[in-house]
Amino acid sequence: MEEGGVNVIDLTQADESFVKELEGLGADELRECIQCGKCASTCPMALAGLEFFIKRIIHAANLGLRDILLEDSSVWGCQSCNRCVEVCPMDIKPYEVIQAVRRAAVKVESCPANTYEGLRNLYRFGHAVYPKGYEERRKKAGLPEKPPTAISNEELRKKFQEVLRNTILEEIAPFPLD
Ligand code: SF4
Ligand code: SF4
Secondary structure (H helix, E strand, O other): OOOOOEOOOHHHHHHHHHHHHHHHOOOOOHHHHOOOOOOHHHHOOOOOOOOOOHHHHHHHHOOOOOOHHHHHOHHOOOOOOOHHHOOOOOOOOOOHHHHHHHHHHHHHHOHHHEEEEEHHHHHHHHOOOOOHHHHHHHHHHHOOOOOHHHOOHHHHHHHHHHHHOOOOOOOOOOOOOO
């Protein structure tokens, strides 16, 4: 929260149970962070001007600021480049903290609509990104209509769907898993 040009953290929102939840979701080294900022210095999210770049996400996660983290969409801007993991002197694996916050968000269905679109595509086609008209454009380019991946192999796709049905997707998907 910004007050008079100064960032103010409302510690009445700090929730230790959220820190524990994140640890259980993969951010097990979270509390070792010394806020040195090395992760932020190499993170493309900081350049993109997102409200919560990686150092602030780690800080907010350490304080258990559940509502702030889940309401803000910054964690979904992570590019999975893992630069933060390479530079962190405390072996926090900041990317794992991002993933833990995402997992917590998914559990309460607090993620951007396009995330569900990606999940729907992944379930139906085996590709998170499968744009409309893709097959037509491939045909025009002289390529087989479908790429040689799970989408071209019914048996593999069914196996993949079975794996997905045994994940949390079964509980949270806002679309039928049939
Ligand atoms: S580099 Fe590691 S220790 Fe430094 S702020 Fe980032 S997560 Fe914390
Ligand atoms: S993995 Fe995500 S948080 Fe880490 S440096 Fe890359 S964009 Fe930033």
